[in-house]
Amino acid sequence: MTTSMSFVVGVIAVLMLSHAAYSTIQYRALLKITEDEFSGPPFEVLVELTLVLILSLFAGLTVPGNFRSILPDSDENRVVSLPSNMNFMIFNHRGKAFPTETDLKLN
Amino acid sequence: MAGHDDSGASGKKSSENEVPTFNVENMQSNMKVVYYSRTFMSIIGGVIAGILGFTGLMGFVVYVLVMAITSVCLTAKAGFSIHSYFDSWNRVLMDGFLGGLLSFVLFWTFAYDIVHIF
Numbered sequence: 001m002t003t004s005m006s007f008v009v010g011v012i013a014v015l016m017l018s019h020a021a022y023s024t025i026q027y028r029a030l031l032k033i034t035e036d037e038f039s040g041p042p043f044e045v046l047v048e049l050t051l052v053l054i055l056s057l058f059a060g061l062t063v064p065g066n067f068r069s070i071l072p073d074s075d076e077n078r079v080v081s082l083p084s085n086m087n088f089m090i091f092n093h094r095g096k097a098f099p100t101e102t103d104l105k106l107n
Numbered sequence: 108m109a110g111h112d113d114s115g116a117s118g119k120k121s122s123e124n125e126v127p128t129f130n131v132e133n134m135q136s137n138m139k140v141v142y143y144s145r146t147f148m149s150i151i152g153g154v155i156a157g158i159l160g161f162t163g164l165m166g167f168v169v170y171v172l173v174m175a176i177t178s179v180c181l182t183a184k185a186g187f188s189i190h191s192y193f194d195s196w197n198r199v200l201m202d203g204f205l206g207g208l209l210s211f212v213l214f215w216t217f218a219y220d221i222v223h224i225f
Contacts, residue, residue, distance in 0.1 A: 010147075021222050053155065060143075067192045070192060071191050
């Protein structure tokens with residue numbers, strides 16, 4: 001669910017980028033009329049591009065997924081799980097109906 | 108022990124640091140995440156450099172800057188403990204650098220042409 005929200009953020013960043021490109025094209029057309037030189041896009045476009053950078057950083061880091069640990073002794077990397085180890089088989093039988101004596105002693 | 112382990116992907120890559128084995132499948136998944144992030148940021152940086160009208164060396168300065176920011180953010184995403192997700196620093200810092208450069212230059216010339224020439 002959070003990846004789809006980050007994907008929306010990424011789409012918004014791309015849309016803002018194309019909007020910034022379009023306003024720069026219009027700005028250049030205006031400069032061509034007034035015969036000025038292009039020294040840089042207007043201030044609003046700069047603010048918009050900074051915002052695009054921040055949003056796309058957020059989206060580009062969250063959308064591909066989380067890092068997974070590579071150490072063999074972390075919790076998600078258990079190689080041997082108990083039910084599949086042949087030494088420790090677990091059976092479901094009617095012995096569970098017997099009452100358990102917890103203080104049995106070897107005499 | 109008579110039991111045998113799962114067929115999980117625990118590769119035995121022995122290296123000279125103090126963790127002799129690691130899980131290769133997770134390592135490759137982490138490399139994929141780094142690659143996707145770098146490629147996306149290269150494309151965005153290329154379009155930004157084209158819109159801003161940079162030519163020549165300044166554009167490559169923008170690329171190095173964007174890659175440095177991406178590296179810092181990737182390190183922060185890994186929680187600053189790189190060794191539990193990758194086997195060396197070079198993987199997270201240097202890996203997608205040249206591949207991203209090609210995407211950056213492509214989108215940089217593309218955006219520059221659209222915004223400034225046509």
